[in-house]
Amino acid sequence: MFDPKELKREFPIFKNHPNLVYLDNAATTQKPQSVIEAEEAFYTNQNSNVHRGIYPLSEEATNAYEAARVATAKFINADPTEIVFTSGTTDSINGLARSLELSHLLRNQPTILLTLLEHHANLLPWQRIGENRKLEFIPLDKKFKLDLNEIENITNEIDLLAVTHLSNVTGTLNEVSNILKIFAAKFSVIDAAQSIAHIPIDVKTWNADFIAFSGHKMYAPTGIGVLYGKRSLLDKMEPFRVGGGIVSEVNRESASWAEVPTKFEAGTPPIAQAIGLAAAIKFLSQLGWESIQHHEQTLRLYALERLQSISGIEIFHPPAAEVHGGIVSFALSGIHAHDIVQILAEDNICVRAGHHCTHVLHKEVLKQPGSVRISFGVYNSEEDIDKLIDSLKKVQQMFGN
Ligand SMILES: Cc1ncc(COP(=O)(O)O)c(C=O)c1O
Known part of the structure; x- marks a missing residue:
């Protein structure tokens, strides 16, 4: 098993942006020094x-x-x-x-x-x-x-x-x-x-x-x-x-x-x-699949658990234990996905909002104009999720939810 905070040091982007909370790995991942x-x-x-x-x-x-x-x-x-x-x-x-x-x-x-x-x-x-x-x-x-x-x-x-x-x-x-x-x-x-x-x-x-x-x-x-x-x-x-x-x-x-x-x-x-x-x-x-999967599974379960504490959240995700990988999308009732992501960006949190190039899914299944997506990489830690949750709570306060 690896320590994500140690691993983060191998990614120069985090040296240049020490406060970056990068949770947009499904769009693209950061690059290690190697x-x-x-x-x-x-x-x-x-x-x-x-x-x-x-x-x-x-x-x-x-x-x-x-x-x-x-x-x-x-x-x-x-x-x-x-x-x-x-x-x-x-x-x-x-x-x-x-x-x-x-x-x-x-x-x-x-x-x-x-x-x-x-x-x-x-x-x-x-x-x-x-x-x-x-x-x-x-x-x-x-x-x-x-x-x-x-x-x-x-x-x-x-x-x-x-x-x-x-x-x-x-x-x-x-x-x-x-x-x-x-x-x-x-x-x-x-x-x-x-x-x-x-x-x-x-x-x-x-x-x-x-x-x-x-x-x-x-x-x-x-x-x-x-x-x-x-x-x-x-x-x-x-x-x-x-x-x-x-x-x-x-x-x-x-x-x-x-x-x-x-x-x-x-x-x-x-x-x-x-x-x-x-x-x-x-x-x-070199990291090994077992460690990568263990890490991402732990993060995803932690994120799912913490997200439940946000009122008005609708999470579009299969039962937690039935999948692997590190992608979770959600909507907050009455708040546009782009507004959420803009406020998170002020806290240096990078997540994605929109239809994520899946119009049919959003129209026919999720019945939403867009969603907010968080996605994990090997350098993410529970601390990143805690910051995300704090920021989401701020969003709720700003919108009076
Ligand atoms: C499931 C899926 N397929 C295909 C693509 C397209 O990948 P690329 O933009 O690297 O061609 C993406 C990109 O987000 C994706 O998530």
């Missing part, structure tokens, strides 16, 4: 483009970039050829949708099964697939969990199942293996943007076809993300972006592609960011 140094070391010692030069510096850069792919593959128990570097989850899912379409792997009128929890990054790309696609949604029960008893209406053959692992609003943790078994879709994609830094993921256990996640939500730099795909599928798929570095041959009117994953990484890739991602993976691995 990640910042890894990027800096690349730029100061190895900077050159990858895969193209045969001079030593370029070879070194290529080796470091490919080593980052190997580390990422190991992190989720995949093969390095199954790791496509992208700019983030949004880019991964957009690319996947485009590639499935270009490769004619979906029927003309595909049925796509989603959930009411999906972030826009895992909804809008599917809204644009084909002209006659049919989108179906798994509803939620009163505990903000997927209601798998309400699925008899979903009778169509499912071409693609697109499900978030961990909701970025309710903190609902979906049982991926179970859902994939129940629906037996032709293709499956899991949005792991919110779980990747909090819950160990093993691609072999899930057996999902595709998984997307972002580096910046797991203590890595911005501008790097991953699209994992099963090798047998990636081999059959068209690149979603074309340009330099991905061909085996080009003629005036046609081109043939390099092997996976190269064929999906046209143009200069995010080299320094991939190296930063490898450093973040090392950082997480």
Whole structure:
């Protein structure tokens, strides 16, 4: 187990902002010194483009970039050829949708099964697939969990199942293996943007076809993300972006592609960011999943307990013991989410207000124009939550509740 206050010293942002209470980790995490140094070391010692030069510096850069792919593959128990570097989850899912379409792997009128929890990054790309696609949604029960008893209406053959692992609003943790078994879709994609830094993921256990996640939500730099795909599928798929570095041959009117994953990484890739991602993976691995999960579970339970003391609060969260991860969202009766967050900001508390890119969830399930979300990282402590509660009490006083 680690001491979050000790760990905080490894994050320069807290040295520069000693009073910062950062509870917006679902939006992006802060970066440890080791990640910042890894990027800096690349730029100061190895900077050159990858895969193209045969001079030593370029070879070194290529080796470091490919080593980052190997580390990422190991992190989720995949093969390095199954790791496509992208700019983030949004880019991964957009690319996947485009590639499935270009490769004619979906029927003309595909049925796509989603959930009411999906972030826009895992909804809008599917809204644009084909002209006659049919989108179906798994509803939620009163505990903000997927209601798998309400699925008899979903009778169509499912071409693609697109499900978030961990909701970025309710903190609902979906049982991926179970859902994939129940629906037996032709293709499956899991949005792991919110779980990747909090819950160990093993691609072999899930057996999902595709998984997307972002580096910046797991203590890595911005501008790097991953699209994992099963090798047998990636081999059959068209690149979603074309340009330099991905061909085996080009003629005036046609081109043939390099092997996976190269064929999906046209143009200069995010080299320094991939190296930063490898450093973040090392950082997480050194902490260990058991410690990370114990820490976040303790914080989440403490936060849930303390939040109950705020009158007029409505917490949108499954039963505390039934999930993992560190996301809790709520509303205060009669007070707009933006007003709450503005007052918290005056106390140096960073939390997020709004619909969190989940309009459908807010409109159809939460029935709220927006919510306030707190989300934890490894450097948060109970003290942060105490400050949040004090500040929320101040909000109540100001609004006369
Ligand atoms: C569940 C979920 N999916 C996808 C995304 C998009 O991630 P990115 O902005 O890094 O592409 C987010 C971002 O908040 C998210 O929470």
